[in-house]
Amino acid sequence: MYSKVKILKETQPQLLKKKNLTLLLKYITGLILLGLLLIFLLFLLVYSDVFGKLPNKENLTAIINEEASLIYSSDTIIVGKIFAENRTNVKLEQIPKHLKEALIATEDKRFYTHNGYDGQSYARVFFRSILMRDASGGGGSTITQQLIKNLYGRQYHGFLSMPINKIKELIIASRMETLYSKDEILLLYLNSVPFGENNFGVESAANRFFNKSVNELKVEESAVLVGMLKANTFYNPRINPKNAKKRRNTVLQLMNNEAYLGNQTTDSLQKLPITLYYKNLDTNTSAGYFSYQIKKKTTEIIKTINETTNSNYNLETDGLKIYTTLNYGIQKMAEKAAKEQLVIKQKQLDKELQSNILKNRWLKDQEFTAKDKQERSLKLFDWDSTKTITGNTIDSLWHYSKMLNTSVLITNPKNGAIISWVGGNNFTTLPFDMVLSHRQIASAFKPFLYATALEKGISPCDYFENEEKTYKEYENWKPENADHSSTPDKKVALWYALIQSMNIPSVNLYFKLEKEWLTKSCEKLKFPEIIDNAPSIALGTLDLSLFETTRAYGAFANDGEMNDLYMVSKITDKEGNIIYESKESKTEKVFTKESSQTVTAILQQAVEQGTSSKIRSTFKIKSPLASKTGTAQNYTNAWFMAYTPNIVLGTWVGTSKNTIHFNSGNGSGSSLALPIIANILKEIEKDPKLKEQYLTSFNIPEEISSSIKCTAYREKGIKGFFNRLFKKKKE
Numbered sequence: 001m002y003s004k005v006k007i008l009k010e011t012q013p014q015l016l017k018k019k020n021l022t023l024l025l026k027y028i029t030g031l032i033l034l035g036l037l038l039i040f041l042l043f044l045l046v047y048s049d050v051f052g053k054l055p056n057k058e059n060l061t062a063i064i065n066e067e068a069s070l071i072y073s074s075d076t077i078i079v080g081k082i083f084a085e086n087r088t089n090v091k092l093e094q095i096p097k098h099l100k101e102a103l104i105a106t107e108d109k110r111f112y113t114h115n116g117y118d119g120q121s122y123a124r125v126f127f128r129s130i131l132m133r134d135a136s137g138g139g140g141s142t143i144t145q146q147l148i149k150n151l152y153g154r155q156y157h158g159f160l161s162m163p164i165n166k167i168k169e170l171i172i173a174s175r176m177e178t179l180y181s182k183d184e185i186l187l188l189y190l191n192s193v194p195f196g197e198n199n200f201g202v203e204s205a206a207n208r209f210f211n212k213s214v215n216e217l218k219v220e221e222s223a224v225l226v227g228m229l230k231a232n233t234f235y236n237p238r239i240n241p242k243n244a245k246k247r248r249n250t251v252l253q254l255m256n257n258e259a260y261l262g263n264q265t266t267d268s269l270q271k272l273p274i275t276l277y278y279k280n281l282d283t284n285t286s287a288g289y290f291s292y293q294i295k296k297k298t299t300e301i302i303k304t305i306n307e308t309t310n311s312n313y314n315l316e317t318d319g320l321k322i323y324t325t326l327n328y329g330i331q332k333m334a335e336k337a338a339k340e341q342l343v344i345k346q347k348q349l350d351k352e353l354q355s356n357i358l359k360n361r362w363l364k365d366q367e368f369t370a371k372d373k374q375e376r377s378l379k380l381f382d383w384d385s386t387k388t389i390t391g392n393t394i395d396s397l398w399h400y401s402k403m404l405n406t407s408v409l410i411t412n413p414k415n416g417a418i419i420s421w422v423g424g425n426n427f428t429t430l431p432f433d434m435v436l437s438h439r440q441i442a443s444a445f446k447p448f449l450y451a452t453a454l455e456k457g458i459s460p461c462d463y464f465e466n467e468e469k470t471y472k473e474y475e476n477w478k479p480e481n482a483d484h485s486s487t488p489d490k491k492v493a494l495w496y497a498l499i500q501s502m503n504i505p506s507v508n509l510y511f512k513l514e515k516e517w518l519t520k521s522c523e524k525l526k527f528p529e530i531i532d533n534a535p536s537i538a539l540g541t542l543d544l545s546l547f548e549t550t551r552a553y554g555a556f557a558n559d560g561e562m563n564d565l566y567m568v569s570k571i572t573d574k575e576g577n578i579i580y581e582s583k584e585s586k587t588e589k590v591f592t593k594e595s596s597q598t599v600t601a602i603l604q605q606a607v608e609q610g611t612s613s614k615i616r617s618t619f620k621i622k623s624p625l626a627s628k629t630g631t632a633q634n635y636t637n638a639w640f641m642a643y644t645p646n647i648v649l650g651t652w653v654g655t656s657k658n659t660i661h662f663n664s665g666n667g668s669g670s671s672l673a674l675p676i677i678a679n680i681l682k683e684i685e686k687d688p689k690l691k692e693q694y695l696t697s698f699n700i701p702e703e704i705s706s707s708i709k710c711t712a713y714r715e716k717g718i719k720g721f722f723n724r725l726f727k728k729k730k731e
Contacts, residue, residue: 052155052168054168054171054172054175055152055172055175056175057175057179060172060175060176060179060180063151063188065087065089065188065191065192065201066083066084066085066087066316066317067083067087067088067089067317067318067319067574068081068082068083068085068087068088068204068316068319069081069082069083069298069315069316069318069319069320069321069322070088070319070320070321070322071291071294071322071324072321072322072323072324073287073324073326073327073328073331074323074324074325074326074327074328074417074569075327075328075329077328078207079287079290079291079324079326079328079331080287080288080290080291080294080295081291082291082294082295082298082315082316082322083316083317084316084317085198085200085317087191087192087200087201087203087204088201088203088204088207088319089191089201089203089319089574090187090190090191090201090202090203090213090214090215091187092183092184092186092187094203094213094214094215095186095187095190095202095214095215096214096215096217096222098217098219098222098255098260099190099202099214099217099222099225099226100186101255101258101260102219102222102223102226102251102252102254102255102260103143103186103189103190103226103229104143104258105251105254105255105257105258105260106226106227106229106250106251106254106255107143107146107226107229108142108143109254109258111142111143111144111182111186112182114142115174115177116142116144116145116170116173116174116175116176116177117142117144117145117170117173117174118142141166141169142173143185143186143189144173144176144177144185144189145169145170145173146189146193147173147176147185147188147189147192147193148168148169148172148173148176149165149169150189150192150193150194151188151192152168152172190202190214191203193229194232195208195225195228195229195232196228196232196233196236197236202214202225205225205228206221206225207279208278208279209221209224209225209237209238209276209277209278210276210277211277211278211279212277219252219261219265219269220248220252220269220272220274223248223249223251223252223255223269224237224244224247224248224251224274226251227244227247227248227250227251228244228247230247235247237274237276238276238278241274244274245273245274248270248274249270252266252269252270253266253270287326287328287331287421288423288427288428288431289421289422289423289424289427289431289433289435290324290326290331290418290421290423290567292423292427292431292433293421293423293433293567294322294324294567294568295315297567297568298315298320298322298568298571299315301568301571301580302314302315302320302571305579305580311579313573313579318573318574319573319574320571320572320573320574320579321571321572321573321574321576322568322571323568323569323570323571323572324418324567324568324569325412325417325418325419325566325567325568325569326418326419326420326421326567327419327420327690329687329690330410330419330420330680330684330690331419331420331421331422333420333679333680333683333684334408334410334420334422334676334680335408335422336679336683337408337675337676337677337679337680337683338406338408338422338425338651338676339383340679341406341653341672341675341676341679342383342404342406342425342653343383345404345653345666345672346383346403346404348662348666349402349404349662349666349667350402352662352663352664352666353402353660358660359398361659362398362401362659362660363394365659366394366397368393368394371393372392372393372394373392373393373394374392374393375391375392376391376392378391378392378395378396380396380399380400381425381426381429381430382399383425400430400656401655401656401657401659401660402655402660403425403655403656404653404654404655404672405424405425405430405434405653405654405655405656406422406424406425406434406651406652406653406673406676407422407423407424407433407434407435407437407546407651407652408420408421408422408435408546408649408650408651408676408677408680409421409422409435409546409547409550409649409650409651410550410647410648410649410650410680411550411551411554411565411647411648412646412647412648413553413554413555413557413558413563413643413645413646413647413648414558414563414645414646415563415566415584415585416551416554416563416564416565416566416585417565417566417567417569418565418566418567419647421435421567422435423435423436434546434652435545435546435547436545436546436547437545437546437652438528438543438544438545439543439544439545439632439637439652439654440540440541440542440543440632440633440636440637441540441542441543441544441549441630441632441637441639442539442540442630442631442632442633442637442639442669443501443503443539443540443611443628443629443630443631443639443669444540444549444628444629444630444639444640444641444669445537445538445539445540445542445544445630446498446501446506446538446539446540446628447498447553447556447599447602447603447628448518448521448522448525448552449506449509449510449513449518449538450494450498450506450509450599450602451521451556451591451595451596451599452513452517452518452521453494453509453512453513454591454594454595454598454599455517455521455591455592455595456513456514456517458494458509458512459494459707460493460494460495460598460602460707460708460710461493461494461495461707461708461710462493462494463491463492463493463494463714464491464492464494464497464505464508464509464512465491465504465505465508466481466486466487466488466490466491466492466497466502466504466505467486467487467488467504468480468486468504469504471535474534474535474536477535477536479503479504479507479535479536479539480503480504481502481503481504482501482503482631486504487713489715489716490713490714490715490716491713491714491716492505492712492713492714493708493710493711493712493713493714494509495602495605495708495710496712496713497509498599498602498603498606498610499602499603499605499606499609499610499611500610500611501606501610501611501628501629503538503539506538506539507535507538507539509538510535510537510538511535515533518530518533518537519533521590521591522542524562524588524589524590525548525551525552525555525562525590526548526551526552526562526588527542527544527548527552528542528543528544528548530542540630540632546650546651546652547565549639549641549650550565550641550648550649550650551563551564551565552590553641553643553648553650554643554648555588555590555591555596556591556596556599556600556603556626556643557600557626557643557644557645557646557647557648558587558596558645559593559596559597560589560590560591560592560593560595560596561587561588561589561590562587562588562590563585563587563588564585564588566582566585568580568582569581569582570582594704597698597700597701597704598704598707598708600626600698600700601626601698601700601704601705601707601708602708603626603627603628604624604625604626604698604700605708606626606627606628606629607625607626607627611628611629611669611670612627612628612629612640612642612670612674614670614674614675614678615627615642615674615677615678615681618678619675619678619679619681619682620682621678621681621682621685622685623644623681623685623691623695624644624695624696624697624698625642625643625644625681625695626642626643626644626698627640627641627642627643627677628640628641628642629668629669629670629673629674630669630673631667631668631669631670632654632658634658634661634663635661635662635663635664635665635666635667635668635672636654636655636658636661636667637652637653637654637658638652638653638654638667638668638669638671638672638673639651639652639653639669639673640669640670640673640674640676640677642677642681644694644695644696644697644698645696645697645698645699646693646694646695646696647694647695649677649680649681650677651673651676651677652673653672653673653676681695
């Protein structure tokens, strides 16, 4: 009896435990069945479009990835992109085998065997990632499902967002697998996957990080890009090189696991450093200002095409190809010359500004708040590098206020094609385009005054007073020559006054002309309207842009005919069909051929013995050249213009505002601006093809050349009269 009771007492807890376990199993089973039922119901609701309409067969077969439009230079270099998403699509045959293998080994090793979703992956996620809380369990999405996410994104549905979006992707992926081959899905994926930095598609990524097309990628480079897909910022090889290398080696090992790579190859590739050739056209392009202008211009062109042909081209998404007039080689020369000159000149200006007088005067003209005076870490663009300093808003404003800026514009006067466009120091930091900025033109205006005089019958050997005079009717205005010299006892020949850029004879020439003559010339040259035609205009007080000035000098280079400037040669669709082609512009007759050739002959002498002589003496430029300097009052703006029959080169240098400037000859056109053009010309001379194309000789008739062969000065009065009389008799 005792033993029975004892056995009963011992078995009751076991029976109870077994009963509880059975109840628990029934409870868990019920929950699982309920969960499966809820998932099934949720699946039916998603399938029935309750949570948003799913793409049907027609939608899926019409998938076309958005593609960036590319901007090409005339020498077929990509200099910019226009995009909503920075994407350049490639064809299947351009995808290297090792890139496909890296992607499949890393993201979806059963890609070629499943139907858009992978049951084994879902089971792994459920047991390892969810039940066992193993973070290394991985995700359950196939490449097809990831493609769906890239194409359609994910919507917010509250706490049900994740299951609803996963079910959507599963359904759409299944539909897609019936419409596309595996390789087509792979291609769609590689053309749409994001790589960070507003960069979409493997072709854009290959260009960004390795400066090459996808078909040129090496195995280890493909592994870097595939590795970025897990977290494109954390594994960005530029930002986080250590993370990127570790992830790359993981991808290489996964390729080895799937027998895509042998052990020896894997080991050797894993030891290699990551070598980048980073090229971001958004921020580091050597033609950022030009590309921005191209975007503005092509937007207008595409709008016109769509309106007139009932088309629907989209500049940001249709992968158009924009062929421009820019010569990339000369563009690089221009940027290099500008940078080298301004690095030197900025140091000189900073030295002049060491005195606090100008800075204190500048501070008085500003209005600052208490917040502006708070110190913080600042990133400032400088010519040597982008530097980080500890300072406040005032320091930042002073830094940029005293910074020298430059713009360079180079054109072909025969047709108006823009060869090079440097709009400023750095497009990302300082996007305001100085090519279009209006600044006092200074003496660079004088050739237009002199050309107008020649048009009205004044000879280059006519003589003008070179004696200082006060003009009471113009508020006691007293013009002076730049070197403060004058010759009260001598007059100066018109040609010599121009090559030496004399102010006093230029003013006297102005008074000899009818005011409307000069106004009419300016209208033909498409200069801004002259509101106050005061005599100071003869010295270049008119505000002109480098764009307007360079275009106008093209008239001298082209025998009096001025072309409108243009930058777009043609536009094609992604298949190469031409949808736009520039037409030959109608030239504007500004000056007669004789007047233009006479001005050119004079400006050639400016190179040999005038204000531009440094081009020969210092920089040893040997090519035929006509040129003119320009220095605004107080050295606020420096200009230099030069040309041959086939090229016009113009540059402007100055600070953002006229209040800060050189106080010495370091700020003159010949010292500040001329070296930029001189160094560009030096590089062009080194290139036989460019030299032959652009640095061509002038074809000035002998009678024109002879028309400026008279003495520079002529004595006034009786002495001068007899000297001329006896000289004639002697001749």
